[in-house]
Amino acid sequence: MISFWIVVTATLATMLTRFLPLVLNEVFKKTKWLDYLSKVLPMASFGLLVVYSLQHLSFVSSPYGIPEVICLGLVILLQLKFNNILLSIFGPTFVYIILMNFILI
Numbered sequence: 001m002i003s004f005w006i007v008v009t010a011t012l013a014t015m016l017t018r019f020l021p022l023v024l025n026e027v028f029k030k031t032k033w034l035d036y037l038s039k040v041l042p043m044a045s046f047g048l049l050v051v052y053s054l055q056h057l058s059f060v061s062s063p064y065g066i067p068e069v070i071c072l073g074l075v076i077l078l079q080l081k082f083n084n085i086l087l088s089i090f091g092p093t094f095v096y097i098i099l100m101n102f103i104l105i
Contacts, residue, residue, distance in 0.1 A: 046085060050075065067099040 021028075028034050050072070059065045071092035079088040 040084060046088070048080075049089070063104045067096050067104060070099065071096045 054068060054072070057065050057068050066105040074095055075088050078084070078091050082088075
């Protein structure tokens with residue numbers, strides 16, 4: 001019975017987070033801070049992904065951080081050249097998988 005209430009609570013919380021922006025659309029339509037957040041948050045979340053992926057980087061054990069440095073450079077290069085966030089995420093991810101599974105280890 002308790003798992004039923006857990007599922008109901010999770011469902012209601014999910015529905016609330018999905019439908020609340022639609023209901024409050026008119027309230028937040030012309031606010032400056034929402035415009036600011038819509039410009040800043042995509043790059044902030046991208047920076048958070050980069051920091052998270054480099055948190056356990058070790059330069060003293062094999063592969064000495066070589067794949068991470070290569071892919072970080074590729075992220076910067078792709079973002080500067082194409083300015084496409086999906087390409088900047090999936091391109092280096094693919095290169096990292098190839099490096100780790102077939103070339104370096």
